[in-house]
Amino acid sequence: xxxxxxxxxxxxxxxxxxxxxxxxxxxxxxxxxxxxxxxxxxxxxxxxxxxxxxxxxxxxxxxxxxxxxxxxxxxxxxxxxxxxxxxxxxxxxxxxxxxxxxxxxxxxxxxxxxxxxxxxxxxxxxxxxxxxxxxxxxxxxxxxxxxxxxxxxxxxxxxxxxxxxxxxxxxxxxxxxxxxxxxxxxxxxxxxxxxxxxxxxxxxxxxxxxxxxxxxxxxxxxxxxxxxxxxxxxxxxxxxxxxxxxxxxxxxxxxxxxxxxxxxxxxxxxxxxxxxxxxxxxxxxxxxxxxxxxxxxxxxxxxxxxxxxxxxxxxxxxxxxxxxxxxxxxxxxxxxxxxxxxxxxxxxxxxxxxxxxxxx
Ligand code: PLP
Numbered sequence: 488x489x490x491x492x493x494x495x496x497x498x499x500x501x502x503x504x505x506x507x508x509x510x511x512x513x514x515x516x517x518x519x520x521x522x523x524x525x526x527x528x529x530x531x532x533x534x535x536x537x538x539x540x541x542x543x544x545x546x547x548x549x550x551x552x553x554x555x556x557x558x559x560x561x562x563x564x565x566x567x568x569x570x571x572x573x574x575x576x577x578x579x580x581x582x583x584x585x586x587x588x589x590x591x592x593x594x595x596x597x598x599x600x601x602x603x604x605x606x607x608x609x610x611x612x613x614x615x616x617x618x619x620x621x622x623x624x625x626x627x628x629x630x631x632x633x634x635x636x637x638x639x640x641x642x643x644x645x646x647x648x649x650x651x652x653x654x655x656x657x658x659x660x661x662x663x664x665x666x667x668x669x670x671x672x673x674x675x676x677x678x679x680x681x682x683x684x685x686x687x688x689x690x691x692x693x694x695x696x697x698x699x700x701x702x703x704x705x706x707x708x709x710x711x712x713x714x715x716x717x718x719x720x721x722x723x724x725x726x727x728x729x730x731x732x733x734x735x736x737x738x739x740x741x742x743x744x745x746x747x748x749x750x751x752x753x754x755x756x757x758x759x760x761x762x763x764x765x766x767x768x769x770x771x772x773x774x775x776x777x778x779x780x781x782x783x784x785x786x787x788x789x790x791x792x793x794x795x796x797x798x799x800x801x802x803x804x805x806x807x808x809x810x811x812x813x814x815x816x817x818x819x820x821x822x823x824x825x826x827x828x829x830x831x832x833x834x835x836x837x838x839x840x841x842x843x844x845x846x847x
Pocket of ligand 1: 497498556557558559560562582584623625626627652654655672673674683
């Protein structure tokens with residue numbers, strides 16, 4: 488990444504040195520945590536310490552932390568393993584990892600600022616039948632925070648379970664309690680790819696997606712990827728809401744300087760590191776490519792794999808219409824350089840002037 492400015496933390500955070508060191512140490516350690524001999528017991532200790540670290544941070548008991556391969560699997564495990572036999576209700580702006588695991592689910596609308604429409608949730612819950620509600624704590628494109636405490640209270644009152652996808656929120660903001668299950672992902676915290684976790688409320692059981700050798704108390708078969716898990720736990724120690732709050736100044740400077748752009752969810756509570764800038768009339772993919780050539784790494788709200796300009800379903804759900812295809816996500820990493828805002832804005836303004844003229 489020499490000379491380039493990486494502003495795509497919500498895709499994956501740069502690996503933290505402490506996470507790298509912990510992963511390497513676990514790799515050196517060797518041993519299978521399920522083995523009864525000394526090497527296995529040493530690996531088991533690392534695994535259990537990681538479990539305790541996650542439980543301590545997010546609430547719940549260490550024994551109710553189920554390690555997975557990442558956020559996608561943790562979400563799928565919750566929706567399929569807890570949700571079976573329940574009515575599934577998902578937020579309109581959920582990540583594809585949730586939507587794909589909940590085919591036919593009822594969709595809960597969001598307000599224009601991207602936050603959950605609590606009245607719609609209440610109405611859907613009142614329709615009856617035991618439900619599982621899946622909501623993201625923070626949106627990956629806009630950074631918007633759902634009113635989770637209020638949603639949890641509604642779920643409790645209506646006897647529904649609440650699954651929280653905390654993949655983007657974990658380590659960046661405090662995650663409200665009141666969930667029945669919670670998904671996190673190691674590489675979004677600054678750990679290596681390959682590990683995530685589903686935390687369960689004590690007493691809640693989950694049917695495994697993958698059966699096997701009885702690992703993870705029978706909830707997820709397969710030898711645990713110890714280096715990735717140790718790296719995730721080490722990253723978590725540094726990924727604190729207090730540290731992430733320090734990024735808000737850079738985020739605000741970017742928003743203040745991006746004249747001509749609309750900031751999605753500007754008025755709502757959001758992650759401190761994320762902004763979604765909508766530049767009407769200019770396709771998001773075109774913006775991303777122009778910025779990439781200028782050495783700035785950001786994402787389009789919606790990936791475009793078909794060659795056509797895709798509209799972000801998140802921005803569409805918020806009522807952006809045609810402009811839903813013109814939003815880019817800027818997400819500051821934990822190690823964002825102090826001059827990130829000015830470097831981004833210099834490249835962004837040049838891109839805006841060139842591409843807006845062409846679009847006009
Ligand atoms: N949930 C949200 C909100 C995400 O942003 C992502 C990834 O971008 C995921 C789930 C999937 O996580 P993973 O990449 O660990 O599978």
